[in-house]
Amino acid sequence: MSGECDLIVIGAGPAGANAALVARQHGLRVVLIDEQPDAGGQVWRAPWPGLARDANAPEARDGDALRARLGASAVDCRFGRRVWSVTSGYRVDALGPDGNEAVCAPLLIAATGAHERVVPFPGWTLPGVIGLAAATVLLKSHLVLPGERVVVAGCGPLLAAVAAGIVKAGGEVVAIVDLAGPAEWLKAFPAMASRPRLLARGMGWALKLASKRVPVHFRYGIAAAEGEGQLERVRLVPVDEHGAPCAEPTLTLTSDALCIGHGLVPGAEITRLFRARHLYQPLRGGWVPELDGFGRTSVPGLLAIGDGAGLKGAAPAEIGGRIAGLAAAHDAGRLARDAFEQAAAPLLKQRENLAAFADASAGMMALRPAQVAAISPETIICRCEDVPRAEIDAAFAAGARDVNQLKHFTRCGMGPCQGRMCGDVAAQLLAAQVGSREAVGYWTGRPPLRPVGFEALIGSFSYDDIPIPKPAPL
Amino acid sequence: MSHIHDLGVIGGGVHGATVALFAARGGMDVALFERGPLCREASGVNAGTLTMQMTRVALIPYALEAHAMWASAGDWLGHDVGVVVCDGLSLAFTPAEAELLTFRAGKRREAGAPIEIVSGARAKEIEPGLSGQALIAGHCKVDGFANAYLTGLAFRAALIEAGVSLHENCPVAGVEREDGAFAIRTSQGVKRVRRIVLAGGVWIEPMLAWLGISLPIKTLINQLSVSERIAPVMRTVVGIANGLLSLKQYPHGTVVIGGGWQAVGDRERGGVELLPERLIGNMRLACHAIPALRQARMARAWAGLEAETRDALPAVGPLPGIADAYVCGSVHSGYTSGPYIARLLAEHILDREPAMPLFPIDRLLAPEGAGTTA
Numbered sequence: 001m002s003g004e005c006d007l008i009v010i011g012a013g014p015a016g017a018n019a020a021l022v023a024r025q026h027g028l029r030v031v032l033i034d035e036q037p038d039a040g041g042q043v044w045r046a047p048w049p050g051l052a053r054d055a056n057a058p059e060a061r062d063g064d065a066l067r068a069r070l071g072a073s074a075v076d077c078r079f080g081r082r083v084w085s086v087t088s089g090y091r092v093d094a095l096g097p098d099g100n101e102a103v104c105a106p107l108l109i110a111a112t113g114a115h116e117r118v119v120p121f122p123g124w125t126l127p128g129v130i131g132l133a134a135a136t137v138l139l140k141s142h143l144v145l146p147g148e149r150v151v152v153a154g155c156g157p158l159l160a161a162v163a164a165g166i167v168k169a170g171g172e173v174v175a176i177v178d179l180a181g182p183a184e185w186l187k188a189f190p191a192m193a194s195r196p197r198l199l200a201r202g203m204g205w206a207l208k209l210a211s212k213r214v215p216v217h218f219r220y221g222i223a224a225a226e227g228e229g230q231l232e233r234v235r236l237v238p239v240d241e242h243g244a245p246c247a248e249p250t251l252t253l254t255s256d257a258l259c260i261g262h263g264l265v266p267g268a269e270i271t272r273l274f275r276a277r278h279l280y281q282p283l284r285g286g287w288v289p290e291l292d293g294f295g296r297t298s299v300p301g302l303l304a305i306g307d308g309a310g311l312k313g314a315a316p317a318e319i320g321g322r323i324a325g326l327a328a329a330h331d332a333g334r335l336a337r338d339a340f341e342q343a344a345a346p347l348l349k350q351r352e353n354l355a356a357f358a359d360a361s362a363g364m365m366a367l368r369p370a371q372v373a374a375i376s377p378e379t380i381i382c383r384c385e386d387v388p389r390a391e392i393d394a395a396f397a398a399g400a401r402d403v404n405q406l407k408h409f410t411r412c413g414m415g416p417c418q419g420r421m422c423g424d425v426a427a428q429l430l431a432a433q434v435g436s437r438e439a440v441g442y443w444t445g446r447p448p449l450r451p452v453g454f455e456a457l458i459g460s461f462s463y464d465d466i467p468i469p470k471p472a473p474l
Numbered sequence: 475m476s477h478i479h480d481l482g483v484i485g486g487g488v489h490g491a492t493v494a495l496f497a498a499r500g501g502m503d504v505a506l507f508e509r510g511p512l513c514r515e516a517s518g519v520n521a522g523t524l525t526m527q528m529t530r531v532a533l534i535p536y537a538l539e540a541h542a543m544w545a546s547a548g549d550w551l552g553h554d555v556g557v558v559v560c561d562g563l564s565l566a567f568t569p570a571e572a573e574l575l576t577f578r579a580g581k582r583r584e585a586g587a588p589i590e591i592v593s594g595a596r597a598k599e600i601e602p603g604l605s606g607q608a609l610i611a612g613h614c615k616v617d618g619f620a621n622a623y624l625t626g627l628a629f630r631a632a633l634i635e636a637g638v639s640l641h642e643n644c645p646v647a648g649v650e651r652e653d654g655a656f657a658i659r660t661s662q663g664v665k666r667v668r669r670i671v672l673a674g675g676v677w678i679e680p681m682l683a684w685l686g687i688s689l690p691i692k693t694l695i696n697q698l699s700v701s702e703r704i705a706p707v708m709r710t711v712v713g714i715a716n717g718l719l720s721l722k723q724y725p726h727g728t729v730v731i732g733g734g735w736q737a738v739g740d741r742e743r744g745g746v747e748l749l750p751e752r753l754i755g756n757m758r759l760a761c762h763a764i765p766a767l768r769q770a771r772m773a774r775a776w777a778g779l780e781a782e783t784r785d786a787l788p789a790v791g792p793l794p795g796i797a798d799a800y801v802c803g804s805v806h807s808g809y810t811s812g813p814y815i816a817r818l819l820a821e822h823i824l825d826r827e828p829a830m831p832l833f834p835i836d837r838l839l840a841p842e843g844a845g846t847t848a
């Protein structure tokens with residue numbers, strides 16, 4: 001992979017793939033990169049090559065349609081490549097089957113999606129406990145059940161989706177444990193009803209679960225996951241309307257797998273790397289790049305779209321991708337201003353119509369500060385570096401006032417997940433003491449965007465080829 | 475009339491923090507002003523190598539004293555910065571490098587560094603993790619490393635215990651001479667001090683300009699990267715003859731790869747961009763020395779800013795023509811030598827005779843009336 005093009009899109013989910021297609025339709029030479037073996041992103045993940053698929057599942061249908069459109073287009077798709085460095089120019093370096101590859105373009109669209117948030121509780125690092133979003137990957141991509149007796153817990157629409165997916169694949173769901181109560185769902189319902197197709201799917205999940213008599217515990221959280229070396233029991237605790245435990249743990253369920261998630265966090269690594277302006281927006285999942293209506297960030301030539309630029313879900317991501325594709329075509333001089341505005345107008349309208357639904361479901365997945373505040377001192381926050389909450393509180397007492405200083409004081413966020421898992425919760429814990437999320441900021445963006453192996457990166461070389469700079473003065 | 479401190483230190487890196495600490499312990503009423511949190515620029519993001527084999531010859535006597543200070547940080551700093559004292563090896567892979575190494579090690583040995591030239595085979599006995607491709611190596615028993623990111627945490631506690639008034643997140647916008655004192659304009663109002671130390675790392679150039687002194691400071695943008703935690707692959711500090719590799723494994727398992735490969739950035743914006751080819755080049759060099767490193771993954775890379783004067787020697791001493799004003803910085807491999815050299819300046823300010831000479835900047839200033847250079 002080398003050479004030049006007009007536009008590079010990183011991430012081939014609903015947002016990035018659509019941006020690439022639209023830009024290509026307007027004549028741009030587009031390179032679309034994703035580390036997955038095929039397009040589809042998180043929501044339309046294709047089953048791993050060689051695995052049988054259920055072509056009738058709605059996600060499979062949408063994903064197959066997208067992959068077909070890409071296949072028929074002249075978008076230069078480069079999958080199975082992990083982007084680790086993006087520098088100005090723009091130069092994108094990705095690690096693929098043949099080692100490191102670089103490509104350059106004056107325009108860059110970051111469409112890297114979100115990652116999941118798990119608000120820690122005792123035992124969350126025990127084998128058998130996995131993320132709710134991660135469970136969708138197991139189910140969709142690997143066609144594997146998370147366990148034999150599964151508890152599905154957390155908040156938001158993924159609860160029902162995962163539970164239904166497990167039931168459909170022949171697994172047993174012991175219970176669904178929902179931080180929200182029926183009242184919150186009813187409040188969100190009118191907005192949800194604005195998307196009849198999705199509502200029908202939700203109802204379908206509900207019916208499927210009801211027919212299997214899967215118990216649903218509303219307004220419950222997980223007090224602890226317990227077991228010898230692996231998950232054996234899950235303790236439930238009633239929570240108040242803010243997600244904080246409000247009584248002693250009451251129920252214990254026997255289970256070998258717990259799928260738990262508390263929403264998603266935008267993976268805005270590329271916009272941070274370029275120091276674009278960011279805003280803290282809890283409803284959009286946390287820190288998101290400041291955008292104009294078309295996806296342009298505060299950095300010239302850099303656009304950001306989809307869930308990585310603020311959580312809205314798959315449909316708005318698709319539309320946002322198309323809009324950004326038009327903006328890229330316009331900025332590359334391939335689409336006159338009038339034509340651009342004309343083409344964008346109906347898309348902007350469509351996205352507007354989806355806003356109520358997007359806000360309702362994002363609202364159910366937003367971070368609950370009270371839930372974070374209730375984390376016990378011994379609970380591990382940073383699982384890579386084994387940093388418990390008490391050490392974060394101690395760092396505050398020792399003078400840490402922003403998250404990067406917190407990292408220096410504790411190693412929280414220095415491990416291989418690069419702070420993706422712990423960052424949002426650690427920042428929230430510090431912010432509760434310092435005063436605001438704005439005051440404590442976010443981790444500085446740095447390469448590699450994802451960990452990369454030295455062996456693959458350095459390839460084969462001879463010592464003489466290393467461009468060693470001039471010696472330092474004696 | 476507001477309170478007047480005996481000493482105001484501007485810049486809370488290892489230099490400023492050390493001057494403040496020893497001046498306060500010497501009985502002065504000291505205020506320290508730092509734009510951000512303590513030691514979050516060069517002094518908190520550097521590679522932490524405490525080595526003679528990258529130190530400039532003229533600084534070796536200072537670096538030896540400083541190394542002893544770091545090795546006993548528990549005694550004078552009182553807080554842990556994760557110092558490990560171990561053997562150091564500087565490798566030569568080619569005949570040209572062997573020649574360079576022999577020459578450089580000889581000069582450093584003359585200056586007092588206990589560096590011995592050993593065969594490649596002997597080097598591999600000292601460091602079994604080596605690839606065995608080195609022809610010869612410089613071996614120094616006075617070597618080691620610290621965990622630079624703990625510097626701020628440690629100095630912060632020590633400074634507070636010593637009674638320094640610590641103003642973090644308090645950028646200074648300018649300094650004016652007032653009769654018998656200096657007025658420091660900070661984001662938290664004007665503070666008055668009798669003596670002043672400018673210890674702003676690469677920012678000493680704009681700081682000196684506040685007092686009308688023009689001292690060009692070159693800004694180096696050094697790149698570093700770190701692996702995730704891996705099983706032990708090495709137990710020494712490893713470098714190469716020309717100084718462009720520094721490599722060691724921390725007790726928690728991560729390996730830090732440095733050597734001064736340059737990133738993109740400047741004084742105004744900091745280290746804004748790391749160049750992928752240079753990261754790869756640095757990494758190749760590291761894996762050429764320690765092959766087991768190939769199996770690791772890179773977890774993170776970053777950049778920091780290091781200051782250099784025209785002659786690459788320190789700017790540490792009184793400011794010519796301005797009584798009671800001092801500069802402290804631009805020390806090559808300044809993390810190693812900083813604490814000792816800054817302590818010498820504190821002694822000078824406390825009217826004690828420093829044990830070794832300072833590095834006044836008179837030598838670097840254009841003579842009165844000389845034309846400015848472009």
Ligand SMILES: Cc1cc2nc3c(=O)[nH]c(=O)nc-3n(C[C@H](O)[C@H](O)[C@H](O)COP(=O)(O)OP(=O)(O)OC[C@H]3O[C@@H](n4cnc5c(N)ncnc54)[C@H](O)[C@@H]3O)c2cc1C
Nearest residue numbers: 011013014015034035041042043083112113133306307314
């Ligand atoms: C694990 C997970 C599961 C989810 N499951 C569902 C679901 O079942 N239903 C639902 O409605 N929503 C789901 N979501 C929400 C989902 O984020 C959105 O609905 C939708 O997928 C957003 O589209 P997008 O294009 O913005 O991002 P994504 O679909 O996330 O696409 C981003 C793409 O960028 C690629 N990428 C990111 N970084 C790099 C890099 N450095 N190098 C190369 N490629 C990179 C990723 O591989 C990914 O394919 C899930 C989210 C997550 C994190």
Ligand SMILES: Cc1cc2nc3c(=O)[nH]c(=O)nc-3n(C[C@H](O)[C@H](O)[C@H](O)COP(=O)(O)OP(=O)(O)OC[C@H]3O[C@@H](n4cnc5c(N)ncnc54)[C@H](O)[C@@H]3O)c2cc1C
Nearest residue numbers: 485487488489509517520521523646675778807808809810
């Ligand atoms: C990446 C890197 C790796 C290195 N590796 C090594 C190594 O392995 N071994 C070694 O010995 N040396 C190493 N060095 C060199 C060493 O880090 C520096 O020499 C040393 O830390 C400099 O300390 P300092 O206090 O002079 O500067 P700094 O630590 O930069 O401190 C200057 C301080 O002044 C503050 N400041 C600036 N302007 C203002 C203002 N207007 N108001 C208030 N405060 C202000 C800054 O915020 C900063 O905190 C490395 C340097 C870098 C950058």
